[in-house]
Amino acid sequence: MNYWLFKTEPSECSIDDFARAPTTPIVWEGVRNYQARNFLRDGVQVGDHVLIYHSSCKDIGVAGIAEVVRSAYADPSQFDCRSIYYDPKAKAEQPRWVAVDLRFVQKLPRLITLDKIKSSAKMAELPVVQKGSRLSVMPVTIQQWRDLLALQ
DNA sequence: GCCAACGTTGGC
DNA sequence: GCCAACGTTGGC
Numbered sequence: 001m002n003y004w005l006f007k008t009e010p011s012e013c014s015i016d017d018f019a020r021a022p023t024t025p026i027v028w029e030g031v032r033n034y035q036a037r038n039f040l041r042d043g044v045q046v047g048d049h050v051l052i053y054h055s056s057c058k059d060i061g062v063a064g065i066a067e068v069v070r071s072a073y074a075d076p077s078q079f080d081c082r083s084i085y086y087d088p089k090a091k092a093e094q095p096r097w098v099a100v101d102l103r104f105v106q107k108l109p110r111l112i113t114l115d116k117i118k119s120s121a122k123m124a125e126l127p128v129v130q131k132g133s134r135l136s137v138m139p140v141t142i143q144q145w146r147d148l149l150a151l152q
Numbered sequence: 153g154c155c156a157a158c159g160t161t162g163g164c
Numbered sequence: 165g166c167c168a169a170c171g172t173t174g175g176c
Contacts, residue, residue: 007174033159033172056174114175132157134173 002043003140005051005062005128006102015052015064018104026066029075029099030085036137041072041098043139050102051140051148053128054111061113062148070101112152122147 006028008014018026031037048068054060074095077085090096117123126148127138140148 009174035159060175134158136173 002045002048003051003142003145004039004044004048005053005126005138005140006066007053007055007128007136009056010054010059010063011057014054015107018052018064018066018102019107022104025069026102026104027099028102029077029097031075031097031099031136032085032087033135036135037097039135039137039139040100044068044071044100044137046071049105049145051145059111059113061111061115061117062108063111064107065105066102067105068100069103072098072100075099108152110152112148116151117148120147120151123151 010016013026028040031040046068050066050068051062052064052066054063074092075085075097076099077083078087078090078095078097079092080086081088085097087096114129117126118129123129123144126140126144127133127135
């Protein structure tokens with residue numbers, strides 16, 4: 001089992017959206033970066049646990065936890081010309097992008113803020129605090145997972 | 153809205 | 165395959 005951190009802009013989809021419909025699978029689509037896609041396609045497995053991280057917003061940080069319930073499949077939004085994620089170069093017989101499905105596990109009682117993560121020496125190696133790190137899907141070690149959740 | 157740090161594109 | 169120009173991300 002692996003651990004991950006997924007970034008999302010809460011104005012698009014936030015932990016509260018998931019909490020409101022906790023039994024509805026969360027379709028994680030729209031990843032349009034090859035390195036992040038490769039993690040999704042080759043690494044993310046059913047049963048993996050995921051930190052939901054809110055970015056590009058007022059309250060930045062880890063907001064909750066989800067679990068993978070479906071591994072990588074062709075991201076439907078790449079074929080949808082009305083979608084902001086539409087990719088005219090993607091072909092049905094050779095999809096470029098993949099999606100996974102998640103299940104809501106919990107919203108953390110309090111956000112683990114980026115400030116707090118940065119101020120923890122144990123989190124120095126966490127990809128999300130590395131300079132220039134912009135991946136929306138990043139691996140997290142079990143130790144980082146435990147240490148991070150211990151910050152709350 | 154600024155800007156650093158990427159990633160992508162396309163001409164050559 | 166190089167690299168300049170352009171686009172995007174995301175914290176501040």
